[in-house]
Amino acid sequence: MTTEQRTFAVLVDNEPGVLARVVGLFAGRGYNISSLTVTEVDHELGLSRITLETSGTPIVLEHVKNLLQRLVPVHSVADLTSFGPSVRRELALLKVSGVDKNRVESLRIADIFKAEVVDAGLEHFIFQIHGEPEHIDRFVDLMRQLGMVDISRTGVAAISRGPEVLLK
């Protein structure tokens, strides 16, 4: 059976242990989370929104959705993929060390990928890049070859296109 990728938006109570339960649900079954981000949505109501990307067969994905919906602190689960196209964005910071040719080449590539230099020394740059996660993947692959020594990526923020309100 083919493996599909899904993006779920999960509205949860913002209380200690919620993240541990959601993550544990996946870990306990050996299901994979390729990206997970958390946002406080409403401080007064104490609500947070977890955006997570996972992949699996359609049956596994349906199972995951049902399990999430049954977790106690979960208010609602929306499958972003089912709402048509969505906006997916990620940000990354990369530290690249190098001299001479590699240094020049890293700046050239950064320019093409619209990455920005946010810190520079005589033998290093820190680049900031944002865009679709696949765009960042390609940039990271190239920077690995040019002396990348540290990286921090945020994971994916996602929101459905169009006026719908997913989570209430």
Add this chain to the structure above:
Amino acid sequence: MTTEQRTFAVLVDNEPGVLARVVGLFAGRGYNISSLTVTEVDHELGLSRITLETSGTPIVLEHVKNLLQRLVPVHSVADLTSFGPSVRRELALLKVSGVDKNRVESLRIADIFKAEVVDAGLEHFIFQIHGEPEHIDRFVDLMRQLGMVDISRTGVAAISRGPEVLLK
């Protein structure tokens, strides 16, 4: 005792359940995680980097660091704060519904905050913004008053300024 904020970078084996153990360590003790992001650092070596922001008294923070260091799949823990200034960046997507004055005002504010429109309809915009998390906080506060109906934030990516390599 005063509460301080810390940013930790944690190098871990990229295996199922690692995230659950790290998050569980905090949840079990009622310690707070204000932001958590995960990056695959090296696919061949199977290493990931968890960047997490937490706050507490100096004693609690020292305790957290020790607990993290003793977790089995953890290779190393670096306190980014102790390396001097670091680059901290986050990205957010916001859906704002509105007509007339609110609609015009939301565009005006977005312009000031250097947020970008990534989707638009007759009664909604999707804005993308990135920068320091405090910059995003201020933008979100304003957009809440102008009809924000959905939000997804990534959490903080962070890297030390200067040429040091934190995690080996």
